[in-house]
Amino acid sequence: DGGITQSPKYLFRKEGQNVTLSCEQNLNHDAMYWYRQDPGQGLRLIYYSQIVNDFQKGDIAEGYSVSREKKESFPLTVTSAQKNPTAFYLCASSIGGSVNTEAFFGQGTRLTVV
Amino acid sequence: GENVEQHPSTLSVQEGDSAVIKCTYSDSASNYFPWYKQELGKRPQLIIDIRSNVGEKKDQRIAVTLNKTAKHFSLHITETQPEDSAVYFCAASMPGNTPLVFGKGTRLSVIA
Numbered sequence: 001d002g003g004i005t006q007s008p009k010y011l012f013r014k015e016g017q018n019v020t021l022s023c024e025q026n027l028n029h030d031a032m033y034w035y036r037q038d039p040g041q042g043l044r045l046i047y048y049s050q051i052v053n054d055f056q057k058g059d060i061a062e063g064y065s066v067s068r069e070k071k072e073s074f075p076l077t078v079t080s081a082q083k084n085p086t087a088f089y090l091c092a093s094s095i096g097g098s099v100n101t102e103a104f105f106g107q108g109t110r111l112t113v114v
Numbered sequence: 115g116e117n118v119e120q121h122p123s124t125l126s127v128q129e130g131d132s133a134v135i136k137c138t139y140s141d142s143a144s145n146y147f148p149w150y151k152q153e154l155g156k157r158p159q160l161i162i163d164i165r166s167n168v169g170e171k172k173d174q175r176i177a178v179t180l181n182k183t184a185k186h187f188s189l190h191i192t193e194t195q196p197e198d199s200a201v202y203f204c205a206a207s208m209p210g211n212t213p214l215v216f217g218k219g220t221r222l223s224v225i226a
Binding site: 031033035040041042043044045048050058059090094095096097098099100101102103105106107108 | 115120123145146148156157158159160163165203207208209210211212213214215216217218219
């Protein structure tokens with residue numbers, strides 16, 4: 001069953017802690033993305049990667065970090081430097097290359113700071 | 115960079131009526147315009163997309179139109195049904211498989 005999987009579905013973090021959100025895809029996609037969703041704000045780009053071992057900052061990268069050591073995986077770390085981390089986080093992937101194509105989304109991780 | 119504006123933010127229609135959601139984009143280089151539907155608590159899913167070399171595309175009750183000159187595109191849903199109730203997002207991206215830039219979403223409610 002092909003797709004993109006995020007884990008965990010719900011995550012609680014204490015203030016001052018780093019947490020890592022997992023994103024795995026078996027679609028053989030080159031490009032992967034992290035978006036943050038807040039009510040009334042749409043989807044805002046945090047980081048993206050168009051190829052293994054390379055990634056770029058999006059519009060709201062401050063307080064976040066990523067790695068892309070494997071084609072299938074693109075984990076997102078929310079660091080203690082992120083002042084307002086409570087949000088719904090969506091990972092996505094697309095085929096990549098020179099032609100824009102559909103982005104497929106994972107089911108999301110809802111992060112809450114307690 | 116690209117900026118996408120979406121209107122309205124909320125829309126209520128009677129079942130069977132049509133719904134129209136409009137988006138504008140800022141960068142004339144953008145060439146790919148998808149629409150996503152997100153049901154409550156679920157992931158966004160593509161419902162239709164259009165490329166800049168096409169002015170209109172239809173898929174059953176859903177259609178998208180693109181006006182490159184005015185830099186706006188619209189989603190049209192005809193014969194709305196309660197299951198069409200969801201949040202709809204428009205997006206745009208530029209050549210080179212750059213990341214999608216999303217509008218802020220429209221919450222559509224179809225009243226039976």
